[in-house]
Amino acid sequence: MNQESACELLADKIREIFQHGIKITDDVKHYIDSTFSCSCDTGLEKILNDESDTEKEPLIELLFFPDESIQVQLEGILESYNFENKDMEKILEYLIQKISVIGFQDTPGFNNFNFLIPRWAAAQFISRLNICRKINPLIIQAVDNYVESSLKNIVKVKLRNSRFIDIDTRVYFLCNFFKNLHASDDEFLQILDFILDFLDEIKDDITIFKALIQRKKSLFKNLHQAVKFEDQFKNSNMEILLLQGVRTPYINPEHTRKKMDFIDKICISVFGRTEHLEQVYTSYQEYDDNSDIQKIVQVLS
Structure with missing residues (x-):
């Protein structure tokens, strides 16, 4: 598959996620209730389609923030193709062309309604996927070899979102981490979150x-x-x-x-x-x- 087709494939998958339903978290519900003085269950469509409401931009940003549950669904495509910065605009164009209906979960009757996601929000969503972030092949190999199948994609998402410096000692450490650490699924992911943050914080001149x-x-x-x-x-x-x-x-x-x-x-x-x-x-x-x-x-x- 050429790069153009890969960009379209990723845009199609994002569109599919949008149409299936964006998860409305408790934090978003609280924001809607406190900011707009109305219930999320009854007022979301009206708020989003009100062109005169200048306070809806932060809400749109919250709604279309790609959390890990969304990123896991896209990781297979991101790992399979070598996306670059120049591809982000192509993906955005494909996405904007094809989006017509947005679904929102946790609303009565699983409501779907017409909402044209603003270009800026779609661009921000794509930029937060870290599609150009390259995970060291040795680390990927360690994840594939030693991490439980059910956790592979979420682990790769966490690695993609991390900011630790990709130097030899840290690559070697993470390979051994994935090989030797044994814990329950939930604890394993908590420990991974801890160590990725830790590696981002420490200096290079200390073991x-x-x-x-x-x-x-x-x-x-x-x-x-x-x-x-x-x-x-x-x-x-x-x-x-x-x-x-x-x-x-x-x-x-x-x-x-x-x-x-x-x-x-x-x-x-x-x-x-x-x-x-x-x-x-x-x-x-x-x-x-x-x-x-x-x-x-x-x-x-």
């Missing part, structure tokens, strides 16, 4: 293992502060704590523990080892935040 352990220590420190604050709050009210100079830790202990658990699973799976902080925690409790903060930092360094 991945060292960076993971440093992050674990930082999370551990935050967790201890949160636990200590909870203990203090049981014995004093907030006003007294504020007068004593106690700062409220803005972290979620459950999420923090989960991230530490993710780090352990990643380190053991990929590197065959991790660092346990139980002994550090025992020493950590001996210190007072105000007078011995430097000691805490030294223990966690």
